[in-house]
Amino acid sequence: MERILSLQDVRFTYTPDDPDGRHAVDGVSFDMHAGEWIAVVGHNGSGKSTLARLMIGLLFPQEGTVGLFGDTLTEDNLWEKRSQMGMVFQNPDNQFVGATVQDDVAFALENNGIPFEEMTLRVQNALKQVKMDTFLDHEPQHLSGGQKQRVAIAGALALRPRLLILDEATSMLDPQGREEVIRVILDLREKTGLSVISITHDLEEALLADRVVVMNGGRKFAEGTPQEVFLKGEALTELGLDLPFAMRLSALLGEQGIGTEPGTMTERKLVEQLWTLRSNR
The missing domain is CATH 3.40.50.300 (P-loop containing nucleotide triphosphate hydrolases)
Structure with a gap:
Protein backbone atom coordinates (compact mmCIF):
# COMPACT_ATOMS: atom_id res chain seq x y z
CA MET A 1 0.00 0.00 0.00
CA MET A 85 -4.81 17.30 4.39
CA GLY A 86 -7.84 18.18 6.49
CA MET A 87 -7.66 19.13 10.17
CA VAL A 88 -10.42 19.17 12.79
CA PHE A 89 -9.57 20.60 16.20
CA GLN A 90 -10.89 20.16 19.72
CA ASN A 91 -13.19 23.19 19.89
CA PRO A 92 -15.32 23.64 16.74
CA ASP A 93 -16.25 27.21 17.77
CA ASN A 94 -12.63 28.22 17.14
CA GLN A 95 -12.89 27.09 13.51
CA PHE A 96 -16.07 28.90 12.44
CA VAL A 97 -15.64 32.02 10.32
CA GLY A 98 -18.83 32.06 8.20
CA ALA A 99 -22.23 33.53 9.07
CA THR A 100 -23.98 30.35 7.92
CA VAL A 101 -23.07 26.68 7.69
CA GLN A 102 -22.56 26.80 3.91
CA ASP A 103 -20.50 30.01 4.14
CA ASP A 104 -18.22 28.35 6.67
CA VAL A 105 -17.66 25.20 4.62
CA ALA A 106 -16.98 27.37 1.53
CA PHE A 107 -14.41 29.59 3.26
CA ALA A 108 -11.29 27.48 2.61
CA LEU A 109 -12.45 26.73 -0.94
CA GLU A 110 -12.73 30.45 -1.68
CA ASN A 111 -9.23 30.99 -0.32
CA ASN A 112 -7.97 28.26 -2.65
CA GLY A 113 -9.57 29.91 -5.67
CA ILE A 114 -12.09 27.17 -6.42
CA PRO A 115 -14.60 28.36 -9.09
CA PHE A 116 -18.05 29.24 -7.73
CA GLU A 117 -20.01 26.45 -9.43
CA GLU A 118 -17.56 23.76 -8.32
CA MET A 119 -17.40 25.30 -4.85
CA THR A 120 -21.20 25.13 -4.51
CA LEU A 121 -21.20 21.44 -5.45
CA ARG A 122 -18.35 20.63 -3.07
CA VAL A 123 -20.09 22.39 -0.18
CA GLN A 124 -23.35 20.55 -0.80
CA ASN A 125 -21.62 17.17 -1.21
CA ALA A 126 -19.47 17.61 1.89
CA LEU A 127 -22.46 18.56 4.05
CA LYS A 128 -24.41 15.63 2.63
CA GLN A 129 -21.57 13.28 3.59
CA VAL A 130 -21.86 14.33 7.23
CA LYS A 131 -25.69 14.48 7.11
CA MET A 132 -25.84 18.25 7.60
CA ASP A 133 -27.15 19.23 4.14
CA THR A 134 -30.48 20.40 5.59
CA PHE A 135 -28.64 23.01 7.70
CA LEU A 136 -27.17 25.09 4.85
CA ASP A 137 -28.54 28.43 6.06
CA HIS A 138 -28.33 27.79 9.80
CA GLU A 139 -26.03 29.89 11.96
CA PRO A 140 -23.21 27.70 13.36
CA GLN A 141 -23.52 29.06 16.90
CA HIS A 142 -27.05 27.63 17.15
CA LEU A 143 -25.97 24.07 16.41
CA SER A 144 -25.31 21.35 18.98
CA GLY A 145 -21.72 20.31 19.75
CA GLY A 146 -21.94 17.21 17.59
CA GLN A 147 -23.47 19.15 14.71
CA LYS A 148 -20.73 21.78 14.92
CA GLN A 149 -18.02 19.13 14.67
CA ARG A 150 -19.79 17.53 11.72
CA VAL A 151 -19.76 20.91 9.96
CA ALA A 152 -16.05 21.27 10.80
CA ILE A 153 -15.46 17.83 9.26
CA ALA A 154 -17.45 18.91 6.19
CA GLY A 155 -15.17 21.95 5.84
CA ALA A 156 -12.18 19.62 5.82
CA LEU A 157 -13.82 17.14 3.42
CA ALA A 158 -14.73 19.87 0.92
CA LEU A 159 -10.99 20.26 0.30
CA ARG A 160 -10.95 16.58 -0.76
CA PRO A 161 -8.05 15.63 1.52
CA LEU A 231 -3.67 -6.30 26.42
CA LYS A 232 -0.80 -4.46 28.12
CA GLY A 233 -3.44 -3.65 30.76
CA GLU A 234 -1.71 -2.46 33.94
CA ALA A 235 1.18 -0.94 32.01
CA LEU A 236 -1.33 1.47 30.41
CA THR A 237 -3.12 2.31 33.66
CA GLU A 238 0.26 3.14 35.21
CA LEU A 239 0.59 5.80 32.49
CA GLY A 240 -2.71 7.36 33.60
CA LEU A 241 -4.83 5.81 30.83
CA ASP A 242 -8.13 4.05 31.47
CA LEU A 243 -8.74 0.70 29.83
CA PRO A 244 -11.88 0.30 27.69
CA PHE A 245 -15.03 -0.18 29.80
CA ALA A 246 -15.62 -3.76 28.59
CA MET A 247 -12.08 -4.78 29.62
CA ARG A 248 -12.49 -3.30 33.10
CA LEU A 249 -15.89 -4.92 33.57
CA SER A 250 -14.59 -8.26 32.26
CA ALA A 251 -11.79 -8.17 34.84
CA LEU A 252 -14.24 -7.40 37.66
CA LEU A 253 -16.50 -10.26 36.53
CA GLY A 254 -13.49 -12.56 36.55
CA GLU A 255 -12.82 -11.65 40.17
CA GLN A 256 -16.37 -12.83 40.94
CA GLY A 257 -15.78 -16.15 39.21
CA ILE A 258 -17.64 -15.25 36.02
CA GLY A 259 -15.31 -16.48 33.31
CA THR A 260 -15.41 -14.13 30.34
CA GLU A 261 -12.60 -14.19 27.78
CA PRO A 262 -9.48 -12.27 28.88
CA GLY A 263 -9.03 -9.01 27.00
CA THR A 264 -12.65 -8.61 25.92
CA MET A 265 -12.70 -5.07 24.52
CA THR A 266 -16.19 -4.27 23.29
CA GLU A 267 -19.46 -4.18 25.18
CA ARG A 268 -21.17 -6.13 22.40
CA LYS A 269 -18.63 -8.96 22.66
CA LEU A 270 -18.95 -9.00 26.44
CA VAL A 271 -22.76 -9.21 26.26
CA GLU A 272 -22.49 -12.10 23.79
CA GLN A 273 -20.19 -13.98 26.17
CA LEU A 274 -22.50 -13.40 29.13
CA TRP A 275 -25.48 -14.68 27.15
CA THR A 276 -23.49 -17.78 26.16
CA LEU A 277 -22.54 -18.43 29.78
CA ARG A 278 -26.17 -18.02 30.85
CA SER A 279 -27.42 -20.38 28.12
CA ASN A 280 -24.91 -23.06 29.14
CA ARG A 281 -26.05 -23.10 32.76
Whole structure:
Protein backbone atom coordinates (compact mmCIF):
# COMPACT_ATOMS: atom_id res chain seq x y z
CA MET A 1 0.00 0.00 0.00
CA GLU A 2 1.01 3.60 -0.56
CA ARG A 3 2.83 5.17 2.38
CA ILE A 4 1.34 8.62 2.98
CA LEU A 5 2.98 9.57 6.28
CA SER A 6 6.37 8.69 7.73
CA LEU A 7 8.00 9.91 10.93
CA GLN A 8 11.66 8.96 11.26
CA ASP A 9 13.35 9.49 14.65
CA VAL A 10 11.56 12.83 15.13
CA ARG A 11 12.63 15.07 18.02
CA PHE A 12 11.25 18.45 19.04
CA THR A 13 11.67 20.66 22.09
CA TYR A 14 10.04 24.00 22.86
CA THR A 15 13.28 25.10 24.62
CA PRO A 16 16.05 24.37 22.07
CA ASP A 17 18.54 26.71 23.79
CA ASP A 18 18.22 24.87 27.12
CA PRO A 19 20.64 21.89 27.18
CA ASP A 20 18.49 20.25 29.85
CA GLY A 21 15.17 21.04 28.15
CA ARG A 22 12.84 18.06 27.89
CA HIS A 23 11.84 16.96 24.41
CA ALA A 24 8.10 17.22 23.81
CA VAL A 25 8.62 14.57 21.11
CA ASP A 26 11.66 12.37 21.55
CA GLY A 27 12.79 9.92 18.87
CA VAL A 28 9.35 8.94 17.51
CA SER A 29 9.10 6.81 14.37
CA PHE A 30 6.14 5.20 12.60
CA ASP A 31 4.63 4.92 9.13
CA MET A 32 1.05 5.22 7.88
CA HIS A 33 -0.39 3.75 4.69
CA ALA A 34 -3.34 4.90 2.59
CA GLY A 35 -6.73 3.92 3.98
CA GLU A 36 -5.51 3.34 7.54
CA TRP A 37 -6.96 4.76 10.75
CA ILE A 38 -4.28 5.37 13.36
CA ALA A 39 -5.18 6.53 16.87
CA VAL A 40 -2.49 8.37 18.85
CA VAL A 41 -3.31 8.17 22.55
CA GLY A 42 -1.70 9.42 25.74
CA HIS A 43 -2.33 11.48 28.84
CA ASN A 44 -2.00 15.27 28.89
CA GLY A 45 1.61 16.25 28.26
CA SER A 46 2.52 12.96 26.60
CA GLY A 47 3.46 14.67 23.33
CA LYS A 48 0.52 13.66 21.17
CA SER A 49 -0.65 17.21 20.32
CA THR A 50 2.92 18.29 19.47
CA LEU A 51 3.09 15.25 17.22
CA ALA A 52 -0.05 16.45 15.40
CA ARG A 53 1.50 19.90 14.86
CA LEU A 54 4.62 18.28 13.42
CA MET A 55 2.52 16.20 11.03
CA ILE A 56 0.87 19.25 9.47
CA GLY A 57 3.89 21.56 9.50
CA LEU A 58 2.81 23.95 12.23
CA LEU A 59 6.11 22.87 13.78
CA PHE A 60 9.25 21.39 12.21
CA PRO A 61 11.43 18.84 14.00
CA GLN A 62 14.88 19.83 15.24
CA GLU A 63 15.99 16.26 14.45
CA GLY A 64 14.58 13.56 12.21
CA THR A 65 12.17 13.90 9.31
CA VAL A 66 8.44 14.04 8.64
CA GLY A 67 7.45 12.59 5.27
CA LEU A 68 4.11 13.33 3.60
CA PHE A 69 2.84 11.73 0.40
CA GLY A 70 6.30 10.56 -0.66
CA ASP A 71 8.33 13.70 0.14
CA THR A 72 10.08 15.10 3.21
CA LEU A 73 8.00 17.97 4.61
CA THR A 74 9.82 21.30 4.24
CA GLU A 75 8.97 24.98 4.29
CA ASP A 76 9.16 24.97 0.49
CA ASN A 77 6.50 22.28 -0.05
CA LEU A 78 4.47 22.94 3.12
CA TRP A 79 1.43 24.53 1.47
CA GLU A 80 1.29 22.00 -1.35
CA LYS A 81 1.35 19.11 1.16
CA ARG A 82 -1.07 20.78 3.55
CA SER A 83 -3.57 21.23 0.71
CA GLN A 84 -3.92 17.43 0.70
CA MET A 85 -4.81 17.30 4.39
CA GLY A 86 -7.84 18.18 6.49
CA MET A 87 -7.66 19.13 10.17
CA VAL A 88 -10.42 19.17 12.79
CA PHE A 89 -9.57 20.60 16.20
CA GLN A 90 -10.89 20.16 19.72
CA ASN A 91 -13.19 23.19 19.89
CA PRO A 92 -15.32 23.64 16.74
CA ASP A 93 -16.25 27.21 17.77
CA ASN A 94 -12.63 28.22 17.14
CA GLN A 95 -12.89 27.09 13.51
CA PHE A 96 -16.07 28.90 12.44
CA VAL A 97 -15.64 32.02 10.32
CA GLY A 98 -18.83 32.06 8.20
CA ALA A 99 -22.23 33.53 9.07
CA THR A 100 -23.98 30.35 7.92
CA VAL A 101 -23.07 26.68 7.69
CA GLN A 102 -22.56 26.80 3.91
CA ASP A 103 -20.50 30.01 4.14
CA ASP A 104 -18.22 28.35 6.67
CA VAL A 105 -17.66 25.20 4.62
CA ALA A 106 -16.98 27.37 1.53
CA PHE A 107 -14.41 29.59 3.26
CA ALA A 108 -11.29 27.48 2.61
CA LEU A 109 -12.45 26.73 -0.94
CA GLU A 110 -12.73 30.45 -1.68
CA ASN A 111 -9.23 30.99 -0.32
CA ASN A 112 -7.97 28.26 -2.65
CA GLY A 113 -9.57 29.91 -5.67
CA ILE A 114 -12.09 27.17 -6.42
CA PRO A 115 -14.60 28.36 -9.09
CA PHE A 116 -18.05 29.24 -7.73
CA GLU A 117 -20.01 26.45 -9.43
CA GLU A 118 -17.56 23.76 -8.32
CA MET A 119 -17.40 25.30 -4.85
CA THR A 120 -21.20 25.13 -4.51
CA LEU A 121 -21.20 21.44 -5.45
CA ARG A 122 -18.35 20.63 -3.07
CA VAL A 123 -20.09 22.39 -0.18
CA GLN A 124 -23.35 20.55 -0.80
CA ASN A 125 -21.62 17.17 -1.21
CA ALA A 126 -19.47 17.61 1.89
CA LEU A 127 -22.46 18.56 4.05
CA LYS A 128 -24.41 15.63 2.63
CA GLN A 129 -21.57 13.28 3.59
CA VAL A 130 -21.86 14.33 7.23
CA LYS A 131 -25.69 14.48 7.11
CA MET A 132 -25.84 18.25 7.60
CA ASP A 133 -27.15 19.23 4.14
CA THR A 134 -30.48 20.40 5.59
CA PHE A 135 -28.64 23.01 7.70
CA LEU A 136 -27.17 25.09 4.85
CA ASP A 137 -28.54 28.43 6.06
CA HIS A 138 -28.33 27.79 9.80
CA GLU A 139 -26.03 29.89 11.96
CA PRO A 140 -23.21 27.70 13.36
CA GLN A 141 -23.52 29.06 16.90
CA HIS A 142 -27.05 27.63 17.15
CA LEU A 143 -25.97 24.07 16.41
CA SER A 144 -25.31 21.35 18.98
CA GLY A 145 -21.72 20.31 19.75
CA GLY A 146 -21.94 17.21 17.59
CA GLN A 147 -23.47 19.15 14.71
CA LYS A 148 -20.73 21.78 14.92
CA GLN A 149 -18.02 19.13 14.67
CA ARG A 150 -19.79 17.53 11.72
CA VAL A 151 -19.76 20.91 9.96
CA ALA A 152 -16.05 21.27 10.80
CA ILE A 153 -15.46 17.83 9.26
CA ALA A 154 -17.45 18.91 6.19
CA GLY A 155 -15.17 21.95 5.84
CA ALA A 156 -12.18 19.62 5.82
CA LEU A 157 -13.82 17.14 3.42
CA ALA A 158 -14.73 19.87 0.92
CA LEU A 159 -10.99 20.26 0.30
CA ARG A 160 -10.95 16.58 -0.76
CA PRO A 161 -8.05 15.63 1.52
CA ARG A 162 -6.07 12.42 1.28
CA LEU A 163 -5.53 12.49 5.05
CA LEU A 164 -7.88 13.71 7.81
CA ILE A 165 -6.37 14.54 11.21
CA LEU A 166 -8.68 14.80 14.24
CA ASP A 167 -6.98 16.55 17.17
CA GLU A 168 -9.10 15.69 20.24
CA ALA A 169 -12.11 16.35 18.01
CA THR A 170 -14.57 14.51 20.28
CA SER A 171 -13.20 15.46 23.69
CA MET A 172 -15.59 18.40 24.31
CA LEU A 173 -18.71 16.56 23.14
CA ASP A 174 -21.39 14.79 25.16
CA PRO A 175 -21.86 11.03 24.49
CA GLN A 176 -24.49 11.66 21.79
CA GLY A 177 -22.31 14.23 19.98
CA ARG A 178 -19.30 11.92 20.22
CA GLU A 179 -21.30 9.06 18.75
CA GLU A 180 -22.51 11.30 15.89
CA VAL A 181 -18.96 12.27 14.92
CA ILE A 182 -17.54 8.75 15.20
CA ARG A 183 -20.39 7.36 13.09
CA VAL A 184 -19.62 9.95 10.38
CA ILE A 185 -15.92 8.97 10.35
CA LEU A 186 -16.71 5.26 10.14
CA ASP A 187 -19.17 5.88 7.30
CA LEU A 188 -16.68 8.01 5.37
CA ARG A 189 -13.95 5.41 5.69
CA GLU A 190 -16.26 2.68 4.45
CA LYS A 191 -17.44 4.69 1.44
CA THR A 192 -14.28 6.59 0.45
CA GLY A 193 -11.32 4.79 2.04
CA LEU A 194 -10.31 8.04 3.79
CA SER A 195 -7.07 7.89 5.80
CA VAL A 196 -7.54 9.11 9.39
CA ILE A 197 -5.29 10.00 12.29
CA SER A 198 -7.13 10.67 15.55
CA ILE A 199 -5.25 12.29 18.42
CA THR A 200 -7.28 11.29 21.46
CA HIS A 201 -7.32 10.25 25.10
CA ASP A 202 -10.58 8.33 24.57
CA LEU A 203 -9.64 4.65 24.43
CA GLU A 204 -13.15 3.67 23.34
CA GLU A 205 -12.55 5.76 20.21
CA ALA A 206 -9.09 4.23 19.77
CA LEU A 207 -10.67 0.75 19.69
CA LEU A 208 -12.08 1.61 16.25
CA ALA A 209 -8.64 2.30 14.74
CA ASP A 210 -6.56 -0.13 12.71
CA ARG A 211 -3.48 0.74 14.77
CA VAL A 212 -2.82 2.53 18.05
CA VAL A 213 0.30 4.53 18.97
CA VAL A 214 0.67 5.18 22.72
CA MET A 215 2.71 8.24 23.70
CA ASN A 216 4.33 8.81 27.10
CA GLY A 217 6.82 11.49 28.07
CA GLY A 218 7.37 12.43 24.44
CA ARG A 219 8.30 8.88 23.45
CA LYS A 220 6.42 6.13 21.68
CA PHE A 221 5.52 3.70 24.48
CA ALA A 222 3.69 1.12 22.35
CA GLU A 223 2.36 0.54 18.85
CA GLY A 224 0.10 -2.17 17.45
CA THR A 225 -3.48 -3.20 16.85
CA PRO A 226 -5.96 -2.20 19.59
CA GLN A 227 -5.95 -5.83 20.78
CA GLU A 228 -2.15 -5.91 21.03
CA VAL A 229 -1.89 -2.54 22.78
CA PHE A 230 -4.75 -2.84 25.28
CA LEU A 231 -3.67 -6.30 26.42
CA LYS A 232 -0.80 -4.46 28.12
CA GLY A 233 -3.44 -3.65 30.76
CA GLU A 234 -1.71 -2.46 33.94
CA ALA A 235 1.18 -0.94 32.01
CA LEU A 236 -1.33 1.47 30.41
CA THR A 237 -3.12 2.31 33.66
CA GLU A 238 0.26 3.14 35.21
CA LEU A 239 0.59 5.80 32.49
CA GLY A 240 -2.71 7.36 33.60
CA LEU A 241 -4.83 5.81 30.83
CA ASP A 242 -8.13 4.05 31.47
CA LEU A 243 -8.74 0.70 29.83
CA PRO A 244 -11.88 0.30 27.69
CA PHE A 245 -15.03 -0.18 29.80
CA ALA A 246 -15.62 -3.76 28.59
CA MET A 247 -12.08 -4.78 29.62
CA ARG A 248 -12.49 -3.30 33.10
CA LEU A 249 -15.89 -4.92 33.57
CA SER A 250 -14.59 -8.26 32.26
CA ALA A 251 -11.79 -8.17 34.84
CA LEU A 252 -14.24 -7.40 37.66
CA LEU A 253 -16.50 -10.26 36.53
CA GLY A 254 -13.49 -12.56 36.55
CA GLU A 255 -12.82 -11.65 40.17
CA GLN A 256 -16.37 -12.83 40.94
CA GLY A 257 -15.78 -16.15 39.21
CA ILE A 258 -17.64 -15.25 36.02
CA GLY A 259 -15.31 -16.48 33.31
CA THR A 260 -15.41 -14.13 30.34
CA GLU A 261 -12.60 -14.19 27.78
CA PRO A 262 -9.48 -12.27 28.88
CA GLY A 263 -9.03 -9.01 27.00
CA THR A 264 -12.65 -8.61 25.92
CA MET A 265 -12.70 -5.07 24.52
CA THR A 266 -16.19 -4.27 23.29
CA GLU A 267 -19.46 -4.18 25.18
CA ARG A 268 -21.17 -6.13 22.40
CA LYS A 269 -18.63 -8.96 22.66
CA LEU A 270 -18.95 -9.00 26.44
CA VAL A 271 -22.76 -9.21 26.26
CA GLU A 272 -22.49 -12.10 23.79
CA GLN A 273 -20.19 -13.98 26.17
CA LEU A 274 -22.50 -13.40 29.13
CA TRP A 275 -25.48 -14.68 27.15
CA THR A 276 -23.49 -17.78 26.16
CA LEU A 277 -22.54 -18.43 29.78
CA ARG A 278 -26.17 -18.02 30.85
CA SER A 279 -27.42 -20.38 28.12
CA ASN A 280 -24.91 -23.06 29.14
CA ARG A 281 -26.05 -23.10 32.76
